[in-house]
Amino acid sequence: MKDLNLKTLKVIVLSSLLEDAIEEIRGATLYKQGVKKQCNRTAEMLKPFVSEIDAIYAKNPEFTTNIMREIDGFVHQLSDLNTVDIVMMKQIYDTYSKDKENWQNLMAIEFQKLQ
Secondary structure (H helix, E strand, O other): OOHHHHHHHHHHHHHHHHOOOOOOOOHOHHHHHHHHHHHHHHHHHHHHHHHHHHHHHHHHHHHHHHHHHHHHHHHHHHOOHHHHHHHHHHHHHHHHHHOOOOOOHHHOOOOOOOO
């Protein structure tokens, strides 16, 4: 069950990022031609995942609401990052993942000139 909840959460985070990206192209010819139709199909496919979140919410509404607010805020922050920010955040996360207690002491960011 725990793995399913984490996978469901991942689908929701990635879907939120996709939704933000699609919102940025709304009105463009590409959006009008195919993206809108595909988004509607994807929304239908995600209904079982939404049902899972609804079940979790029913068990603990306050906790679920707080988690979803954090996820939503994080997704919006991620969607606004530029390429350099993404690389920087990835390096920070990698360092943090290796040693959560001392990650700040281990942080040595290296930049390589793009060729």
